[in-house]
Amino acid sequence: MKLPAIAVLGTMHGKADAIAPPLLQLGVSLVVPALDTDGFGTFTGEVPRKGTMLEAARAKARAAIHVSGIPVGVATEGAYGPHPVLPFVPFGRELLLWLDTTTGQEIVEVIADEEPDFDQVEVNTVGAAEAFLNRIDLSATAVAVALRGAKPASVAKGLRERAEVLAAVEKALARAGSSSVLVQTDMRAHCNRRRMRMIGRLANRLAERLSTPCPACGAAGFGIVRHERGLPCSDCGTATDLTRAAVRQCTVCAFEIQSPVADRPHASPAECPACNP
Structure with a gap:
């Protein structure tokens, strides 16, 4: 198993601060070229993301x-919005991709953030923007202001001071006409401490994957690629929706191993769709 001495990171938002240290421990140095990654999508919507998170990271x-x-x-992509089950709770997802074009190998790590520093509101008055600022922590995240409507446009990003946020909102309202103004936590990594920390956790996972060789072919990157549901009921044997196994796979030769993940071999009848419909 041999890793490259150098890899390139597609970012313009300081993500090397979180990603480079764990890779450097493996002997892989990161280079950050001049690259406008906002062209692949922005959180404030003036440039829509094309495709899925993985497709954006791959691009x-x-x-x-x-x-x-x-x-x-190496590249990351994040998505933030309402929780899929609890719509009034914020939710985030981060994806980190390692792409080796010499072999075609892709290694993907994904993490969910149940407590992101993400919030947004559409306002028509400066007072509504003040209420938004009262509920966020400006020491942990910057703020972005953008025009909504048929042609979304950024007004200001990376705002750290209350006065400059309100001034940007006032300016945006003057331009908005009948449209509302978006005030949002700035989710770019260098402006959001929580997001940068989650990217760092992903980088640690990637480093662990890269340090694990495939038992079959010896390629780097052997690790969990998916989870299998279907933990059987202890009473009737029906497959439940609970996780049964983790699947570890080589993304070069496709060799895989399934490992039980539950601390018990069976689900209880109370968790069974047949015994407790």
Whole structure:
């Protein structure tokens, strides 16, 4: 198993601060080229993301590879919004991709954030923006202000002071006409401490994957790629929705191993759709 001495990171938002240290421990140095990654999508909506999170990360990694000439690229993509089950609770998801164009290997790590520093509101008055500022922590995240409507446009980002946020909102309201103004926590990594910390956790996971060789072919990156549901009921044997096993796989040769993840071999009848419909 041999890792490259150098890889390229597609970012313009300081993510190397979180990603580089764990990779450097493996002997992999990161290069950050001049690359406008806002062209792949912005959180304030003036540039819509094209495709899925993985497709966006792949596009960033390939762009970084193209401009640098380095064959191994790294990129992340984040998505933030309402919780899929509890719509009034914020929820985030981060994806980190390692792409080796010499082998075609992709290693993907994903993490969910149940407590992101994410909040947003559409306002028509400066007073509504003040109420928003009262419920967030400006020491932990910057703020972005943008125009909504048919043609979303950024007004200001990276705002750290209350007065400059309110001034940007006032300016945006003057331009907005009948449209509302978006005031949002700035989710760019260098402006949101919580998000940068989650990216760091993903980088640690990636480093652990890269340090694990495939038992079959010896390639780096052997690790969990999915979970299998179907933990059987202890009473009737029906497969439940609970996780039964973790699947570890090599993304080069596709060798895989299933490992039980539950601390018990069966689900209780109370968790069974047949015994407790």
